[in-house]
Amino acid sequence: NAGVTQTPKFRIxxxxxxxxxQCTQDMNHxxxxxxxxxxxxGLKLIYYSVGAGITDKGEVPNGYxxxxxxxxxxxxxxxxAAPSQTSVYFCASSYSIWTQETQYxxxxxxxxxx
Amino acid sequence: QKEVEQDPGxxxxxxxxxVSLNCTYSNSAFQYFMWYRQYSRKGPExxxxxxxxxxxxxxxFTAQVDKSSKYISLFIRDSQPSDSATYLCAMKSIQGAxxxxxxxxTRLTINx
Numbered sequence: 001n002a003g004v005t006q007t008p009k010f011r012i013x014x015x016x017x018x019x020x021x022q023c024t025q026d027m028n029h030x031x032x033x034x035x036x037x038x039x040x041x042g043l044k045l046i047y048y049s050v051g052a053g054i055t056d057k058g059e060v061p062n063g064y065x066x067x068x069x070x071x072x073x074x075x076x077x078x079x080x081a082a083p084s085q086t087s088v089y090f091c092a093s094s095y096s097i098w099t100q101e102t103q104y105x106x107x108x109x110x111x112x113x114x
Numbered sequence: 115q116k117e118v119e120q121d122p123g124x125x126x127x128x129x130x131x132x133v134s135l136n137c138t139y140s141n142s143a144f145q146y147f148m149w150y151r152q153y154s155r156k157g158p159e160x161x162x163x164x165x166x167x168x169x170x171x172x173x174x175f176t177a178q179v180d181k182s183s184k185y186i187s188l189f190i191r192d193s194q195p196s197d198s199a200t201y202l203c204a205m206k207s208i209q210g211a212x213x214x215x216x217x218x219x220t221r222l223t224i225n226x
Contacts, residue, residue, distance in 0.1 A: 004157075040122050042202055042216030043158070058213065090157050102148075103214065105157030 001026050004106035006091050012112045013081040021076040021109050023091030031094045032074040033103065034058075034066065036087040043090060049074055081113045117141050120203055120217030129226050133190040137203035137217045140184065144205040144215075147179050149188045152200045152219065161201070162188060193224045 007022045025032065030051050035043040035058075045058030049068040063085060065077040074093075078085060088110050092103040120137045127133055135149075146165055150158035162177040164170045164186075170177045176189040186205075190197055203217040 040218060042118070042120070042204075042218045043214075044216075045213055048213065092157075102160040102163065105159065107157050108155070 003027065004091055004093055004104050006089075006106040006109050008109060009107070010110045010112075012114060013078075014114060015081060015083065017081050018077070018079050019081070019111075021078075021089055021091075021111075023074045023076070023106060024072050025074075025091075025093040025104070026072065027093060027095070027104065028071060029093035029095050029104075030071070031096060031103075032068065033092040033094075034064070034074070034076045035090045035092065036060065037090060037108075038087050046076065046089075078111075083113050085111065086113045087111060115140055117215050118203065118205060118217045121220055122218045124221040124223060126223045126225060127193060129193060129195060129224055131193050131224075133188075133193050133197070133222060133224075135188040135190075135201050135203075135220050135222070137186050137205075138184055139186070139205060139215075141205075141207065141215075142181075142184070143207035145208045146206050147177070147186050148204045148214070149175075149177055150202040150204055150216075152202060154199075158202055195224045195226050198223045 004025045033048045034046040044060045047066040049055045088108045091106045094103045118139045149162040151161045152158040164177045167181045174191045178187045200219045200221045202219040204214045
């Protein structure tokens with residue numbers, strides 16, 4: 001299994017541009033998450049999904065959109081990039097959200113908005 | 115007040131030392147406590163998991179939870195240079211959507 005994969009690894013965007021961060025998992029996990037990590041800060045949840053067709057907002061959803069058309073894929077969309085969205089983005093997945101089920105993280109996408 | 119507080123460090127110790135990493139929290143509903151290890155330019159990976167209060171040991175790592183004080187710790191014995199990483203505490207409640215809440219992470223360097 002490849003686990004959780006993310007593309008691209010690094011991207012530079014200009015203010016106002018849009019892009020989609022891709023996330024795919026091959027573990028047949030129902031639950032998927034998008035986090036952002038700013039320097040010296042922990043991970044903050046942007047959006048999560050409990051299954052295909054079902055998504056919900058996390059702690060910092062403004063400026064982002066998600067969709068979940070399949071179990072495997074959970075893309076994150078930035079419509080109008082702003083410097084405040086410069087961050088490292090991590091996608092994660094888990095079989096369930098109950099009890100001790102661990103979240104498996106992808107390698108991250110580094111985004112720089114100039 | 116942040117729900118989870120963690121000293122960001124950085125923390126630098128010599129090889130072989132005992133390392134203590136700590137987090138405090140304010141939400142008494144948290145029941146599940148985790149420590150993630152994150153190497154530079156990598157995603158976090160689960161290191162230790164503890165439910166409610168008590169200790170859990172796994173090799174050189176020991177996780178402690180004191181719910182009465184809202185305080186959790188991770189101890190690393192006989193620290194190795196390969197332990198150099200950022201350590202993130204995370205916790206979640208048994209209620210609702212059980213979203214993980216992370217601390218800021220502590221950057222640890224073990225010097226040979």
